[in-house]
Amino acid sequence: xxxxxxxxxxxxxxxxxxxxxxxxxxxxxxxxxxxxxxxxxxxxxxxxxxxxxxxxxxxxxxxxxxxxxxxxxxxxxxxxxxxxxxxxxxxxxxxxxxxxxxxxxxxxxxxxxxxxxxxxxxxxxxxxxxxxxxxxxxxxxxxxxxxxxxxxxxxxxxxxxxxxxxxxxxxxxxxxxxxxxxxxxxxxxxxxxxxxxxxxxxxxxxxxxxxxxxxxxxxxxxxxxxxxxxxxxxxxxxxxxxxxxxxxxxxxxxxxxxxxxxxxxxxxxxxxxx
Amino acid sequence: xxxxxxxxxxxxxxxxxxxxxxxxxxxxxxxxxxxxxxxxxxxxxxxxxxxxxxxxxxxxxxxxxxxxxxxxxxxxxxxxxxxxxxxxxxxxxxxxxxxxxxxxxxxxxxxxxxxxxxxxxxxxxxxxxxxxxxxxxxxxxxxxxxxxxxxxxxxxxxxxxxxxxxxxxxxxxxxxxxxxxxxxxxxxxxxxxxxxxxxxxxxxxxxxxxxxxxxxxxxxxxxxxxxxxxxxxxxxxxxxxxxxxxxxxxxxxxxxxxxxxxxxxxxxxxxxxxxxxxxxxxxxxxxxxxxxxxxxxxxxxxxxxxxxxxxxxxxxxxxxxxxxxxxxxxxxxxxxxxxxxxxxxxxxx
Numbered sequence: 245x246x247x248x249x250x251x252x253x254x255x256x257x258x259x260x261x262x263x264x265x266x267x268x269x270x271x272x273x274x275x276x277x278x279x280x281x282x283x284x285x286x287x288x289x290x291x292x293x294x295x296x297x298x299x300x301x302x303x304x305x306x307x308x309x310x311x312x313x314x315x316x317x318x319x320x321x322x323x324x325x326x327x328x329x330x331x332x333x334x335x336x337x338x339x340x341x342x343x344x345x346x347x348x349x350x351x352x353x354x355x356x357x358x359x360x361x362x363x364x365x366x367x368x369x370x371x372x373x374x375x376x377x378x379x380x381x382x383x384x385x386x387x388x389x390x391x392x393x394x395x396x397x398x399x400x401x402x403x404x405x406x407x408x409x410x411x412x413x414x415x416x417x418x419x420x421x422x423x424x425x426x427x428x429x430x431x432x433x434x435x436x437x438x439x440x441x442x443x444x445x446x447x448x449x450x451x452x453x454x455x456x457x458x459x460x461x462x463x464x465x466x467x468x469x470x471x472x473x474x475x476x477x478x479x480x481x482x483x484x485x486x487x488x489x490x491x492x493x494x495x496x497x498x499x500x501x502x503x504x505x506x507x508x509x510x511x512x513x514x515x516x517x518x
Numbered sequence: 519x520x521x522x523x524x525x526x527x528x529x530x531x532x533x534x535x536x537x538x539x540x541x542x543x544x545x546x547x548x549x550x551x552x553x554x555x556x557x558x559x560x561x562x563x564x565x566x567x568x569x570x571x572x573x574x575x576x577x578x579x580x581x582x583x584x585x586x587x588x589x590x591x592x593x594x595x596x597x598x599x600x601x602x603x604x605x606x607x608x609x610x611x612x613x614x615x616x617x618x619x620x621x622x623x624x625x626x627x628x629x630x631x632x633x634x635x636x637x638x639x640x641x642x643x644x645x646x647x648x649x650x651x652x653x654x655x656x657x658x659x660x661x662x663x664x665x666x667x668x669x670x671x672x673x674x675x676x677x678x679x680x681x682x683x684x685x686x687x688x689x690x691x692x693x694x695x696x697x698x699x700x701x702x703x704x705x706x707x708x709x710x711x712x713x714x715x716x717x718x719x720x721x722x723x724x725x726x727x728x729x730x731x732x733x734x735x736x737x738x739x740x741x742x743x744x745x746x747x748x749x750x751x752x753x754x755x756x757x758x759x760x761x762x763x764x765x766x767x768x769x770x771x772x773x774x775x776x777x778x779x780x781x782x783x784x785x786x787x788x789x790x791x792x793x794x795x796x797x798x799x800x801x802x803x804x805x806x807x808x809x810x811x812x813x814x815x816x817x818x819x820x821x822x823x824x825x826x827x828x829x830x831x832x833x834x835x836x837x838x839x840x841x842x843x844x845x846x847x848x849x850x851x852x853x854x855x856x857x858x859x860x861x862x863x864x865x866x867x
Binding site for chain 2: 354
């Protein structure tokens with residue numbers, strides 16, 4: 245397989261002193277480097293994004309009509325309510341899983357290799373978390389496009405603002421997932437147990453699939469402690485063009501809080517990730 | 519020595535909290551200086567503290583005691599400065615499984631703050647030097663173990679480090695891949711004068727390639743010298759002869775012959791098998807002693823049936839130092855024959 249190494253000149257700044265020496269590049273540059281690294285496999289294999297849309301598509305196909313039937317609404321009216329919730333579902337499932345990639349890179353040597361590089365530790369978290377925005381937004385656009393065939397008509401400015409808010413939320417959730425991966429690096433079952441254990445209660449207590457108004461009072465109380473509830477409400481308002489709705493501001497605050505909390509916890513975890 | 523050491527450790531220690539709250543000392547009191555341009559091997563069994571030492575020197579682990587400076591910077595207080603100057607090839611694979619080979623190499627350049635053009639130049643060069651040409655567009659999970667290891671080496675070389683740490687670089691590779699890898703590592707050293715510091719539990723690697731071997735056991739350096747000096751000082755050569763005589767006569771004959779050949783202080787050991795006696799004698803520079811010994815025995819009228827010279831291995835050194843063998847598959851058993859006694863080593867220097 246291998247041939248003898250060909251003799252050529254030095255790879256850069258080794259003893260003779262080549263043009264550019266390795267050096268710390270600064271936090272911002274590091275964030276971009278990590279972001280680009282994380283994004284490359286997605287761009288190389290964009291089909292993986294479509295494939296991971298199977299689950300939300302199932303909900304769209306088999307749950308949406310059910311909802312329409314139950315409420316007596318026509319499908320396009322039902323989708324005006326239902327699709328924004330599915331968009332939040334994409335954000336939830338995609339970003340909550342993302343820690344598994346880091347978990348795998350910790351268990352292989354890739355993470356260790358990057359820790360020896362002169363990269364700011366916080367950038368290793370921020371770059372990764374920011375990448376979460378990209379698949380999330382792309383997938384939300386695909387789902388909205390599919391739903392449009394069935395009469396879904398979002399407000400375009402509302403959708404743009406909604407996706408920005410959701411992207412911020414996704415950064416926070418992604419960071420939390422990465423933090424969970426770091427904490428469970430020596431026992432990977434813990435990652436999946438905690439992740440699955442939180443995912444479904446969060447989803448069901450957000451009113452994502454069915455209106456919570458139909459549930460008992462204690463569920464409605466619990467849902468008020470779930471940041472996802474504010475996201476769902478805000479996305480519903482925004483996708484329907486109701487910028488003035490108080491849920492929009494509440495959702496934006498929830499997104500920023502989750503992002504700040506996630507990054508704080510995540511960066512701290514990253515500093516102790518070996 | 520006029521040049522300052524590239525690695526300098528003083529009392530470097532690392533203890534972990536083990537199961538049951540016990541403190542486990544993984545590395546105790548590591549003190550050493552490593553000169554630039556050298557190839558040093560850390561040799562020891564699994565769990566001896568080799569990797570922990572390396573991880574402290576590469577800033578991955580914070581020492582719990584002592585200090586170390588690498589490339590002139592303190593590993594605990596100036597980790598970023600250290601990181602910018604070293605390369606590291608860990609025990610496990612450094613490339614992400616979904617990453618394509620070339621993408622991962624480009625990312626590595628960015629992580630080391632190299633400009634885009636410079637990164638490309640180095641990537642192209644390393645791809646060629648390591649024979650990765652047809653693999654660059656493949657995700658690393660589709661590569662074989664040996665191919666992945668070559669990607670690891672390339673990743674470690676992207677920063678063009680003056681000092682490269684390698685943690686068990688060839689473990690798990692087939693002999694051919696191991697040989698290729700060493701060819702690359704040594705070629706690298708010839709071309710760039712890189713200082714290499716590696717851990718290994720392969721005796722032959724430390725023996726063949728390292729100028730300096732530090733034997734590590736239970737978190738401590740128990741010997742530190744060139745491989746050949748470690749072997750001659752701690753194990754020595756062994757000459758095994760079968761002589762046509764009874765044990766007493768054979769020993770007397772060999773001792774007499776050794777004296778005549780100028781070897782002093784030999785203590786031959788004998789065991790009789792049938793008509794002949796096998797005599798083992800520990801000497802230095804066995805290759806010079808053996809012919810003289812044979813001539814002397816012949817002059818004395820003795821018939822020598824067989825003569826064998828056994829060179830010591832680093833395993834003999836380790837056995838001598840610890841009473842245990844490095845080879846896990848044959849615990850406590852030395853290579854061949856009885857272990858030479860230190861007092862029996864005759865020394866014509």
